[in-house]
Structures are given as C-alpha cells and as structure tokens.
Amino acid sequence: MAKKKVVLNFPPHLIDQPVTYRLITEQGVRVNILRARITPKEWGNMVVELNGKKARLEDGLAFLRELGVEVEHLAEEVKWREELCIHCTACLAPCPTKALYVERPNMTVGFDREKCIACELCLNVCPYGAVEIAIEQ
Amino acid sequence: MANYQVNKTYQEINEKIKKGQAVVVTAEEIIDIVRRKGEAEAARTVDVVTTGTFSPMCSSGAILNFGHTKPPIKASRVWLNNVPAYAGLAAVDVYLGATEPAGDDPLNKVYPGEFKYGGGHVIQDLVAGKAVHLVAEAYGTDCYPNKRVEKDVTLGQLPNAVLFNPRNCYQNYNCAVNLSNRTIYTYMGPLRPRAGNANFCTAGQLSPLFNDPYYRTIGIGTRIFLGGGVGYVCFPGTQHNPGKPRGENGIPLGPAGTLMVMGDLQKMSARYLVGVSLLGYGCSLTVGLGIPIPLLNEEIAHFCAVTDDQLLAPVVDYGHDYPEATGRILGHVTYTQLKSGKMDLDGQEVLTVPLSSLVRAREVAQLLKEWIQKGQFLLGEPVELLPGSDAIHCVPTASRDS
Numbered sequence: 273m274a275k276k277k278v279v280l281n282f283p284p285h286l287i288d289q290p291v292t293y294r295l296i297t298e299q300g301v302r303v304n305i306l307r308a309r310i311t312p313k314e315w316g317n318m319v320v321e322l323n324g325k326k327a328r329l330e331d332g333l334a335f336l337r338e339l340g341v342e343v344e345h346l347a348e349e350v351k352w353r354e355e356l357c358i359h360c361t362a363c364l365a366p367c368p369t370k371a372l373y374v375e376r377p378n379m380t381v382g383f384d385r386e387k388c389i390a391c392e393l394c395l396n397v398c399p400y401g402a403v404e405i406a407i408e409q
Numbered sequence: 410m411a412n413y414q415v416n417k418t419y420q421e422i423n424e425k426i427k428k429g430q431a432v433v434v435t436a437e438e439i440i441d442i443v444r445r446k447g448e449a450e451a452a453r454t455v456d457v458v459t460t461g462t463f464s465p466m467c468s469s470g471a472i473l474n475f476g477h478t479k480p481p482i483k484a485s486r487v488w489l490n491n492v493p494a495y496a497g498l499a500a501v502d503v504y505l506g507a508t509e510p511a512g513d514d515p516l517n518k519v520y521p522g523e524f525k526y527g528g529g530h531v532i533q534d535l536v537a538g539k540a541v542h543l544v545a546e547a548y549g550t551d552c553y554p555n556k557r558v559e560k561d562v563t564l565g566q567l568p569n570a571v572l573f574n575p576r577n578c579y580q581n582y583n584c585a586v587n588l589s590n591r592t593i594y595t596y597m598g599p600l601r602p603r604a605g606n607a608n609f610c611t612a613g614q615l616s617p618l619f620n621d622p623y624y625r626t627i628g629i630g631t632r633i634f635l636g637g638g639v640g641y642v643c644f645p646g647t648q649h650n651p652g653k654p655r656g657e658n659g660i661p662l663g664p665a666g667t668l669m670v671m672g673d674l675q676k677m678s679a680r681y682l683v684g685v686s687l688l689g690y691g692c693s694l695t696v697g698l699g700i701p702i703p704l705l706n707e708e709i710a711h712f713c714a715v716t717d718d719q720l721l722a723p724v725v726d727y728g729h730d731y732p733e734a735t736g737r738i739l740g741h742v743t744y745t746q747l748k749s750g751k752m753d754l755d756g757q758e759v760l761t762v763p764l765s766s767l768v769r770a771r772e773v774a775q776l777l778k779e780w781i782q783k784g785q786f787l788l789g790e791p792v793e794l795l796p797g798s799d800a801i802h803c804v805p806t807a808s809r810d811s
Contacts, residue, residue, distance in 0.1 A: 358463065358683060359768040362598045365606035367758055372540065376750065379767040396523055397599055399465065399685035399695075399764075 274326045277306070278333070279390070281342035282316030291339060292318075300324060301332040306389040319346060319390045350390055352383035356402035363403065366393040372403075413706035415452040418528040422456045422703050423537065426784055431456040433781045435774040436615045436702075436713060443714035451627065452710040457781055457788065460617040461634070461699040461773030464610050464765030465685050467596065468576035468647065469694045470506040471532050471674055474569040475543055475562060477501055477625035483553035488512060489531045496545070500553060504573075505531060505592035507684075507694035517689060521594040527692025530684030532572070535564040536636070537679035550755035572636055572675035572682070576646040578698055580666035581722060584609040584742055584761070589728030594689020598764055600727055604754050607724065607761045612770040613717045613744035617700040618666050620713045622659045624651070624798040626702050628791025633670060634699035634777040640672025642700075649795020656721060659712070662741060663723045666795060670698065680772065695766075699773040701781060703788055717744035724754065 282291065287310060295301050302323035306321045310316035317330055322329055333343055352372070359381045363372045371387035374380065425431040434442065439458045443451040449776050475491075477500065487503045491511045494503035507530040511804055516522050519557040535541055540561040549556045585591050586607045587600035594600075597608045613619065621627050631642040646667025653665035679695030704710050721741040730737040739754065745754045747761045782784035 301725070353711055358766045360695075360764050360766045361762045362608070362763045363602065365608070366599065374750070376748075379748070396521075396686075396688045398695075399598075399687050400683060401525075404793065 273323065274329050274358065275400055276322045276329055277346040277386075278320060278322060279344040279346055280318045280320060280336065281344070282310070282318070283340050283342075284314060287314075287316050289339075291336070295332055295336065295340045299332040299335050300328055304343065307391055308349055346385075350351070350388050351387065351404040353404060356380055356400050358400055358402075360399070363394040363398050366397050368393065411706075411708065413708065414449040415704075417452070417456070417703070417705050419703060419705075419788050422574060423787045425456055426781055428785055429782070429784045431781060433457045433459060433701075433778045435621050435771070435778055436460045437771070437774070439710070439713045440614065440716055443710055448707040448710040448714070451714070452704045452707045455704050455710070458620065458704060458713040458779040459699055459774045459781070460615055460620050460702060461697070461770040461775075461777065462578060462612045462616050462765060463681070463697045463769035463773060464612070464695060465596070465687070465693045466574060466577045466696045466698075467693045469572070469574035469696055470504055470528060471535075472569070472571045472573050473503050473505060473567055475501050475503070475545070476566070477566050478555055478558050480538050480555045481553045482545055482547045482555035482558050483550055484547050484558070484636075484739070486546040488543050488544045490526070490534065490593070492526070492528050492531050494528075501545075504601050507532065508691050510692050521599075521619045521689025522691075523688065524686045524690070524692045527684065527686075529692050529694030530695055530758030532674070533679050533682055533684040535570070536674065536677050536682050538563060562593065564675055567675075571669045571671055572640065572674045572677060574696065575669050576667045577670050577696060578617055578646070578650060578668040578700075579611070579664050580622070580721070582609065582611050582664050583725040584722040584747060585725055585727045585731075586739070586759065587728040588726045593728055594687075595727050595731075596687055596690045596693070596761075597727060599688055602728075604757060604759050607742075607747070607752060607754070607759045608764055609722055609747045609761065610764040610801045611722070611744075612765055612767055613678070613720055613748060614715055615770050615774055616669075618718055619660060619715055621709070622661065622712055623700050624666060624795040624802050625709055625712070626705065627668070628789070628794035628798065630789045630792045631700065632787065632789030633672075633701070634697070634773055634780075635670055635672040635677065636674070637696060638672055638674075638676035639786065640670050640698075642791070643671050643802050645668040645795045649796065651795070651800070656719075658715070658719055660715065660720055662721055663738070666797065668795075669700070681769070697769060697773045699777040701777060701786070701788055717748060720744040722747060
C-alpha cells in the first residue's frame with residue numbers, strides 16, 4: 273500500500289462531474305479529502321490523501337490527468353520560509369495536524385511537510401509572513 | 410544602606426571590560442552559578458549578567474529627519490511607503506509609529522484585517538537598507554515655499570534616524586485566553602474560543618526587568634542592546650507602574666515596570682527589528698532588546714538567579730474581561746508551565762504558545778555578552794534610577810550563601 277498527498281485542480285468543465293466518485297469506484301483508490309474548495313464555473317481545488325497499491329495510484333493519477341485535472345504534489349505548494357521565521361510559535365495554536373511544531377527546550381520552530389494538509393490556517397496567523405501557500409495561483 | 414559582602418562599582422567593572430577581563434554570563438547561565446556557588450560568591454566572580462527579549466512592542470517608532478530640500482519645505486503631511494508619519498514637528502522631522510497602517514489599508518473592514526504593511530515594516534525596510542518612497546506635502550510659507558517633495562530615500566541618506574520607543578520591555582505581561590464562543594483577533598494573536606489556546610509574550614527568566622525587579626541597576630542612561638545596535642534607557646516608559654502587587658520574591662504579578670528607550674537606527678539590524686502583521690489587530694514592530702546587569706553586590710546576584718518557576722503571569726480573558734476592562738484575573742501561571750506548551754485552566758488542558766521568540770531572546774543575550782567580553786560595550790551608570798528603585802527589599806542572602 274502506498275500513500276500520496278496531492279493537490280487536484282479541476283478546470284471549469286469538470287466542476288459538475290463526479291470525478292472523485294469515479295476515482296474511487298472505477299480506479300479503486302481510497303480517497304481522503306483533506307480540503308476542498310469548489311466554486312461553480314471556476315476552478316475547483318482539492319487537497320487529498322490517496323491510498324492504495326502503487327500501481328493503482330499511478331493509474332488513478334493518470335486517469336485524473338487524462339480528464340484534465342491538474343495534479344500537483346502538496347509538498348511543493350507549502351513553503352515555510354525559515355529565514356523569515358523568528359520562532360515565536362504563534363503558528364502552533366491554529367495548526368490542526370501539528371505540522372508546525374516546536375522543539376523544546378530550544379523553542380525552535382520546525383515544519384513537517386508530511387503532516388501539512390494545506391489548510392491555510394497558519395497563513396495569516398504568522399505575523400512575519402513566514403508561511404506561504406501557493407495553491408491559489 | 411544595606412550592608413553587602415560584595416561591593417563593586419560601575420567604574421571597576423568597566424575597567425575590567427576595557428581590559429577584556431570581565432566575566433560575563435547570560436541570565437540563564439547565572440542561575441546555575443548562583444545555585445552552585447551562592448549569591449555572594451557569584452557576585453564576586455561574575456561581573457555582568459546579560460538579559461534579552463525579542464517580542465512585538467507596539468509602542469515603538471522612529472524619529473526621522475529627511476534633510477532640507479531645495480527649495481525648502483515645512484512638511485505638514487508625510488508618508489513613507491504610503492504609511493503616514495507624524496509631521497507636526499519642525500520642517501523635516503517626522504515620527505513614524507510602528508502601528509501606523511499604510512494609508513490605503515482596508516483595516517478591519519474585511520474582518521479580520523491582514524495589516525500587511527505598516528510603520529514597523531517601514532522601519533525594518535529602512536534598516537535592511539531598502540529604498541523607501543517618501544512623499545511630503547506642505548501648505549507653503551514665505552520661508553518654506555515648497556509644497557511637495559517626492560523622493561526615494563535610504564536609511565544611509567537620512568541625516569538623522571533615531572529609534573525612539575516610549576514603552577518597551579514590560580516587566581511582566583498577561584497570558585491571554587479567550588473564554589467566549591468565537592475566535593477573537595488580538596494583539597496577543599488569534600485566540601480560539603473556549604480557551605483553545607493561551608498566548609504569552611515574555612522571555613521569562615531571560616527577560617530584562619524580571620532580573621532586576623526593583624530597578625537597582627536599570628535607569629536613565631543605562632546602555633542597552635537595542636535592535637541589534639546600541640541604545641539607552643532614556644526615561645521610565647509610559648505606564649511604568651512599580652506599585653503593582655508583587656510576590657514574596659519581589660517580582661510583580663502583572664504588567665508593572667516599562668522602559669523608554671532610544672538609539673541610533675542607522676546602526677541597527679533588520680534581524681532585531683522586524684515588522685509584524687497581527688491578524689485582525691494591526692501592524693507592529695518586534696524589537697530585540699537586551700540589558701546588561703552589573704553584579705554590584707549579592708542582592709543583585711540573587712535577583713538575577715530568578716527562574717521560570719518563580720515567575721507568575723496573570724491569566725486574562727480577552728474574550729470578555731480585557732475589552733470590558735473589568736480588571737479580572739482568572740489566576741496565575743508560572744513561566745515554567747507556559748514554556749512547557751500546556752497549562753491547566755480550571756481542569757482544562759490549554760495549549761500555550763509564546764508570541765515572543767525565546768530563540769532570538771537568547772541570541773540577544775548571547776550577542777550582548779560577546780560585545781562586553783570583547784570590550785566593545787561599556788556599562789552606562791544611570792544618572793537616575795527608575796521610580797520604584799527605592800523600595801526596600803530584604804533578601805535572605807546570608808542564609809543562601811554557601
């Protein structure tokens with residue numbers, strides 16, 4: 273079994289299609305939706321964790337791409353800019369998955385990409401603009 | 410006049426600093442030294458204890474003189490990168506406040522406002538060496554006929570630039586929680602409902618005024634680390650209140666003493682002066698500030714050895730009590746608990762997060778320590794101590810001296 277967190281961008285013509293349903297039923301991929309934002313007649317955007325045999329996952333992603341869904345790796349979307357971070361830890365309070373964490377007793381903030389679900393809650397909470405998420409672009 | 414076993418003077422310590430012989434440790438390092446050697450011996454062997462803090466300090470700003478123009482202008486309205494500066498001073502002097510938002514900021518109209526750029530950010534940009542766009546308007550006079558000036562300026566081009574902060578370095582501060590049913594956006598950061606998180610903002614045992622609770626050494630003329638450069642305590646800060654209730658150890662149980670500080674902005678660094686955007690609240694400036702405390706006697710060594718478990722922050726509900734100004738305190742919590750990442754509030758485990766950076770506070774104390782060790786930074790003897798320094802405090806030093 274393999275796991276993969278990806279960002280799916282749905283072009284307008286796919287918004288009213290049951291793409292996720294087909295991904296599950298036809299491709300046999302387990303889909304855990306971490307975040308979804310769909311606006312009618314505009315781009316849809318979904319952060320998902322895909323679970324399944326490696327070959328299945330690859331077939332599933334190929335199926336999505338063929339339909340016109342843009343698939344991006346989540347890790348590339350989320351940027352924690354260490355040089356801007358002053359280690360105040362304000363981001364820890366809203367982070368639901370503990371992707372942003374603090375090492376004690378040094379009190380140094382760190383970012384675990386694997387745990388991040390790109391929920392964006394930390395984005396505006398960081399007073400120093402040290403977290404950037406490029407999903408909307 | 411207290412009778413001490415150790416009696417050192419500023420002059421003696423400064424002589425040792427000049428020779429590169431001064432023994433300097435940070436406020437964290439002194440704790441163990443006092444524990445092992447006792448207060449008198451610690452005061453004998455250690456000359457200076459360095460403290461540090463790195464936190465948003467809203468009552469900050471810069472006095473800037475942008476130089477006379479040809480023809481001259483008596484500016485009455487001035488903007489720097491579109492952030493308004495106060496120009497009700499002589500011709501080309503302005504005061505740029507840290508919390509001033511950009512002129513076209515939507516503020517909290519779209520709640521919570523993001524406050525992306527303000528006075529604190531302009532100060533950071535200037536210190537980083539970036540060019541800042543200056544616009545000055547005037548009504549024109551016979552002696553100052555110019556009505557408008559527009560130019561890019563860098564910090565190096567300004568004839569004078571002084572960081573001048575009316576209230577910095579609070580001696581203690583609230584631990585903020587929110588007992589209401591909605592998320593609120595405060596200067597203490599976003600607070601989740603039903604005490605979802607508790608935010609605090611001092612460096613605890615490393616924080617300057619926790620190490621000199623009765624202002625025995627800190628006063629007007631104390632030379633300090635300010636924003637990566639050298640600054641001075643120039644007066645008690647606004648709202649300086651030494652009369653706040655104190656614990657048995659003499660440490661205030663809530664916000665008490667404050668400092669007014671200033672220093673040459675042109676010698677400061679963007680690493681220790683950072684613009685901040687506090688969601689739903691506004692802009693501010695995070696200031697790195699460190700104060701050297703000379704161990705003149707064992708009483709001062711005693712105070713410098715204070716530890717987080719002896720320091721108490723008041724827990725305040727920003728959902729109701731703070732905006733209503735009821736003055737109610739939910740209880741007190743030690744900085745040991747706050748720094749552990751969770752605290753207990755009426756049986757509920759609450760996540761605690763600091764808004765100040767302990768990492769950078771340590772860096773400030775360490776850097777100041779190195780400056781003094783190298784003989785680059787001499788102690789300034791206060792010409793006057795802060796109000797509250799005459800309080801009598803009997804320290805049981807003899808019994809704790811090994």
